[in-house]
Amino acid sequence: MSTDQGKPVSASQTIMSELVLPNDTNGLGNLMGGRLLHWMDICAAISTQRHSGGVCVTASVDNVQFHSPILQSEIVTLQSHINRAFRTSMEVEINVDAENPRTGQKRRCNSAYFTFVSIGMDGRPSPVPAILPQSDEEIERFEQAQRRREFRLYMAGRLTPEQIVDFQAYLHSVRNT
Numbered sequence: 323m324s325t326d327q328g329k330p331v332s333a334s335q336t337i338m339s340e341l342v343l344p345n346d347t348n349g350l351g352n353l354m355g356g357r358l359l360h361w362m363d364i365c366a367a368i369s370t371q372r373h374s375g376g377v378c379v380t381a382s383v384d385n386v387q388f389h390s391p392i393l394q395s396e397i398v399t400l401q402s403h404i405n406r407a408f409r410t411s412m413e414v415e416i417n418v419d420a421e422n423p424r425t426g427q428k429r430r431c432n433s434a435y436f437t438f439v440s441i442g443m444d445g446r447p448s449p450v451p452a453i454l455p456q457s458d459e460e461i462e463r464f465e466q467a468q469r470r471r472e473f474r475l476y477m478a479g480r481l482t483p484e485q486i487v488d489f490q491a492y493l494h495s496v497r498n499t
């Protein structure tokens with residue numbers, strides 16, 4: 323497939339499952355947050371490498387919240403895809419579900435956005451193919467990714483308040499609803 327025009331979201335789709343073992347848990351028998359972040363980082367890295375065709379590094383992790391404890395012996399399934407590619411960076415969305423193996427019941431435990439940067443053979447950031455969103459959901463996530471990018475680059479001190487145009491417009495629209 324030629325990637326000159328970009329690649330679909332589906333090309334970066336990654337699904338991986340892990341079993342929560344005793345060594346993954348804290349004193350309460352729940353999955354340690356750091357272990358989950360490690361799995362999320364791996365899942366996201368696979369998505370970005372599928373999209374870019376090269377090695378990628380984690381540049382930032384947006385606000386991660388742990389809504390529901392994940393228990394020992396539960397099955398954790400992580401799903402990730404690229405919402406949008408910029409010049410050398412990509413926003414990856416990761417969703418995490420926990421499954422009780424006895425009942426088969428699943429629940430959403432975490433969602434997060436990671437930003438990865440593709441690194442070329444010279445060790446410098448290297449351009450990546452565009453994302454070609456297809457479904458309405460993919461298009462919506464693609465559009466929202468721009469304002470999240472502005473906000474995270476502002477928080478990282480890389481953009482000034484005057485430069486976060488989409489984010490300011492979003493705040494304005496929320497205030498007026």
Ligand SMILES: CC(C)(COP(=O)(O)OP(=O)(O)OC[C@H]1O[C@@H](n2cnc3c(N)ncnc32)[C@H](O)[C@@H]1OP(=O)(O)O)[C@@H](O)C(=O)NCCC(=O)NCCS
Nearest residue numbers: 379380381382407408409410411412437439447474475478
């Ligand atoms: C991420 C990294 C490659 C950026 O390098 P840099 O010299 O600042 O490069 P640039 O200024 O050209 O930025 C490259 C891209 O990174 C993005 N970026 C840099 N810092 C960012 C941040 N905090 N959040 C989101 N994106 C960021 C830039 O927006 C740019 O994206 P674009 O090309 O799509 O516009 C560099 O900081 C690095 O190697 N960090 C360590 C990565 C790592 O080891 N991760 C594992 C942590 S244990």
